[in-house]
Amino acid sequence: MAIKLKELVRQKELLTGGHRLCAGCGASVAVRQVLHALPENVHAVTCSPTGCLEVSTTIYPYNAWRISFIHSAFENAAATISGVETAYRALKKKGKISEDFRFIVFGGDGGTYDIGFQAFSGLLERGHRAVYVCYNNEAYMNTGIQRSGATQFGAWTTTSPHGDSSAGKGQNRKDLTAIAAAHNIPYVAQAAVHNWRDTITKARKAFQADGPAVLNILAPCHRGWRYPMEQTIEMSKLATQSCIWPLYEVENGTWRLTAKIKEKTPLRDYMKPQGRFAHLFKPGNEGVLDLLQEFVDEQWERLQQQCAE
Amino acid sequence: MAKTVAMVGTDAVAEAMRQINPDVVPAYPITPQTAVVEKYAQMVADGIVDSEMINAESEHSAMSAAIGAAAGGARVMTATSSQGLALMWEMLYIASGMRLPVVMANVNRSLSAPINIHCDHSDSMGARDSGWIQLFSENAQETYDNVLQAIRIAEHPDVLTPVMVLLDGFIISHSIDRFDLIDDDVAKAFVGQYTPRNSLLDAANPSCWGAFDGLGGYFFEFKRAQAEGMLKAPAVIREVGKEYAEISGRRYDYFASYRMEDAEFVIVAAGSAAGTIRTAVDIFREKGLRVGLLKLRMFRPFPQQELVEALSHAKAVAVFDRSDTFAGDLGGPIFVETRSAFYEAEKRPQLMNFIYGLGGRDLPMSLVNQAIEMFKDAGSAEQKKRIVYLGLRD
Ligand SMILES: Cc1ncc(C[n+]2csc(CCOP(=O)(O)OP(=O)(O)O)c2C)c(N)n1
Ligand code: SF4
Numbered sequence: 001m002a003i004k005l006k007e008l009v010r011q012k013e014l015l016t017g018g019h020r021l022c023a024g025c026g027a028s029v030a031v032r033q034v035l036h037a038l039p040e041n042v043h044a045v046t047c048s049p050t051g052c053l054e055v056s057t058t059i060y061p062y063n064a065w066r067i068s069f070i071h072s073a074f075e076n077a078a079a080t081i082s083g084v085e086t087a088y089r090a091l092k093k094k095g096k097i098s099e100d101f102r103f104i105v106f107g108g109d110g111g112t113y114d115i116g117f118q119a120f121s122g123l124l125e126r127g128h129r130a131v132y133v134c135y136n137n138e139a140y141m142n143t144g145i146q147r148s149g150a151t152q153f154g155a156w157t158t159t160s161p162h163g164d165s166s167a168g169k170g171q172n173r174k175d176l177t178a179i180a181a182a183h184n185i186p187y188v189a190q191a192a193v194h195n196w197r198d199t200i201t202k203a204r205k206a207f208q209a210d211g212p213a214v215l216n217i218l219a220p221c222h223r224g225w226r227y228p229m230e231q232t233i234e235m236s237k238l239a240t241q242s243c244i245w246p247l248y249e250v251e252n253g254t255w256r257l258t259a260k261i262k263e264k265t266p267l268r269d270y271m272k273p274q275g276r277f278a279h280l281f282k283p284g285n286e287g288v289l290d291l292l293q294e295f296v297d298e299q300w301e302r303l304q305q306q307c308a309e
Numbered sequence: 310m311a312k313t314v315a316m317v318g319t320d321a322v323a324e325a326m327r328q329i330n331p332d333v334v335p336a337y338p339i340t341p342q343t344a345v346v347e348k349y350a351q352m353v354a355d356g357i358v359d360s361e362m363i364n365a366e367s368e369h370s371a372m373s374a375a376i377g378a379a380a381g382g383a384r385v386m387t388a389t390s391s392q393g394l395a396l397m398w399e400m401l402y403i404a405s406g407m408r409l410p411v412v413m414a415n416v417n418r419s420l421s422a423p424i425n426i427h428c429d430h431s432d433s434m435g436a437r438d439s440g441w442i443q444l445f446s447e448n449a450q451e452t453y454d455n456v457l458q459a460i461r462i463a464e465h466p467d468v469l470t471p472v473m474v475l476l477d478g479f480i481i482s483h484s485i486d487r488f489d490l491i492d493d494d495v496a497k498a499f500v501g502q503y504t505p506r507n508s509l510l511d512a513a514n515p516s517c518w519g520a521f522d523g524l525g526g527y528f529f530e531f532k533r534a535q536a537e538g539m540l541k542a543p544a545v546i547r548e549v550g551k552e553y554a555e556i557s558g559r560r561y562d563y564f565a566s567y568r569m570e571d572a573e574f575v576i577v578a579a580g581s582a583a584g585t586i587r588t589a590v591d592i593f594r595e596k597g598l599r600v601g602l603l604k605l606r607m608f609r610p611f612p613q614q615e616l617v618e619a620l621s622h623a624k625a626v627a628v629f630d631r632s633d634t635f636a637g638d639l640g641g642p643i644f645v646e647t648r649s650a651f652y653e654a655e656k657r658p659q660l661m662n663f664i665y666g667l668g669g670r671d672l673p674m675s676l677v678n679q680a681i682e683m684f685k686d687a688g689s690a691e692q693k694k695r696i697v698y699l700g701l702r703d
Pocket of ligand 2: 020021022024025026027052053056137141142220221222223224
């Protein structure tokens with residue numbers, strides 16, 4: 001089914017305006033794209049771990065969600081939604097609920113890659129029918145830009161600062177998308193906010209999956225990445241063009257690139273506009289940039305092979 | 310007709326759960342609670358109950374899933390022990406803060422380190438301020454009865470507070486005990502159907518749970534409302550106890566008194582130790598010493614006034630604690646609260662604290678006798694030593 005912008009704009013937004021995310025935040029873009037894929041006449045419960053999205057959309061007594069929402073703690077969104085989804089199956093079986101529901105987590109990278117990792121894996125292993133969306137801004141933003149397992153090598157954050165004896169984060173990010181795929185679940189994809197058509201297509205597949213689905217969506221944060229706030233979509237685009245964030249999916253075990261890269265651009269073009277990498281362009285740190293480029297090249301090679309098989 | 314069975318304490322929990330047949334049971338194994346999960350999983354596998362089980366990947370996730378399921382409008386039960394309860398700690402506050410009527414059996418076991426799998430009350434005492442109602446059981450019968458009553462208490466609209474039913478690890482959980490089951494249909498009628506007031510799964514009325522209360526919000530009011538649930542709980546616990554007596558013949562209140570009418574020396578204790586103490590009371594009574602036992606059932610909320618009233622005629626009171634507060638020489642948690650309850654009382658008996666049974670150390674009759682000998686001489690040098698670690702090796 002083709003996705004028409006004309007139709008999307010007529011759809012009711014399930015995340016309303018008036019939430020308090022920063023202007024130009026990638027997270028709300030990701031959420032709205034995913035919710036546009038929710039099948040018609042289907043209800044939904046969404047769950048967020050503690051983080052920017054959660055605190056900004058549910059400031060009591062207001063809340064920006066037109067669907068049911070639950071936040072319980074930071075490390076357990078996957079477990080919480082497991083409970084809700086199970087309650088749904090139990091009550092449906094007993095005839096106490098007749099409507100059709102879907103279950104969604106919108107978790108930050110900290111709540112997914114790090115502290116929430118165990119619960120995330122538990123949800124996938126148990127096979128709950130839920131769509132786990134990681135809006136990935138590559139750091140803990142809500143608590144003031146600390147490093148996470150998704151933070152790129154060399155990036156500045158407040159807990160991976162650069163100084164005389166450090167050039168920023170000293171480790172590469174972990175590959176959560178591949179880890180999710182290794183759970184052998186029906187659908188896993190990596191997406192980015194600039195490519196709305198791709199994200200919505202993937203979210204539709206995720207909602208159709210008969211089992212858990214994972215969407216890892218790059219959602220740039222201008223506060224943490226230190227670029228002008230109107231350039232969020234541009235940052236997202238540069239990330240895919242440089243192949244530091246390729247777009248692909250793993251559907252029932254089959255890997256596929258979903259956006260062709262005509263010409264892979266140098267990582268520098270992506271990093272230069274971001275304050276979090278500024279120190280890498282200063283004398284003495286050149287090697288770090290090369291190492292990151294090497295890591296990205298290797299990962300890209302491997303991904304292309306996986307997708308070609 | 311009521312059926313008499315011989316089963317271990319974990320089976321008493323599972324039997325009550327079978328009769329309740331909750332919608333969702335998320336759980337994670339830990340000794341000595343594991344047998345509850347195993348037994349219930351078998352009942353699910355055999356189609357005896359139609360609960361959905363969630364084999365969570367940790368206790369933290371088990372309680373998180375319990376919260377999600379209860380917020381989804383399901384009747385939810387689980388069980389844990391010790392480190393498992395400790396791992397749930399963060400989520401205990403969230404369950405009570407969201408006013409979710411989850412019922413959980415906690416098979417009391419000590420907390421590491423050193424690692425020890427045996428009974429003491431330090432796990433549930435650590436959670437005493439988490440906003441959960443806590444009911445102690447003396448044996449398998451009380452465990453079973455408490456679980457059935459817990460559902461009614463938790464779900465009562467005035468209360469809407471999760472309930473923890475406590476049973477002593479191994480002493481109750483793994484000992485075969487004779488107890489009476491209520492008929493299935495009577496039990497089912499007693500617990501009734503559960504209709505949640507709000508639910509995430511109410512399609513017509515989407516709701517927001519666990520919202521952020523950041524900007525000069527209502528957190529304080531929420532907590533006050535939660536405290537209100539706890540204030541209203543005693544009346545409900547008493548009422549449910551009365552109703553339960555009608556179908557079972559067994560009475561339950563905040564505490565149970567044994568030979569208290571004219572008692573000069575009273576022991577306050579909770580859990581399985583009450584059985585041994587009761588026997589000691591009889592023996593000393595025969596010797597002419599007026600001893601009595603006050604067996605505490607409801608530890609949260611704490612029955613301050615009623616306790617003071619019941620103990621006001623005593624000359625001396627010995628509080629038995631199966632855990633410590635490590636607060637210097639303040640004493641164990643039941644002692645601290647009992648003493649605090651007496652602050653405004655006109656007549657204050659001599660109070661003494663006996664800390665016993667940590668890590669499953671046995672409480673034989675000889676130790677109870679020793680304690681009674683020590684505290685019967687109210688005002689003596691021995692008695693002035695307020696906190697005694699009973700049965701410690703030299
Ligand atoms: C157990 C626990 N540890 C730490 C925190 C503090 N905390 C709240 S949100 C957060 C970071 C969130 O980061 P992320 O998941 O990446 O989401 P973002 O804010 O970037 O959207 C932290 C550390 C917490 N709430 N709970
Ligand atoms: S700090 Fe970043 S992630 Fe948080 S609301 Fe602002 S832009 Fe979004």
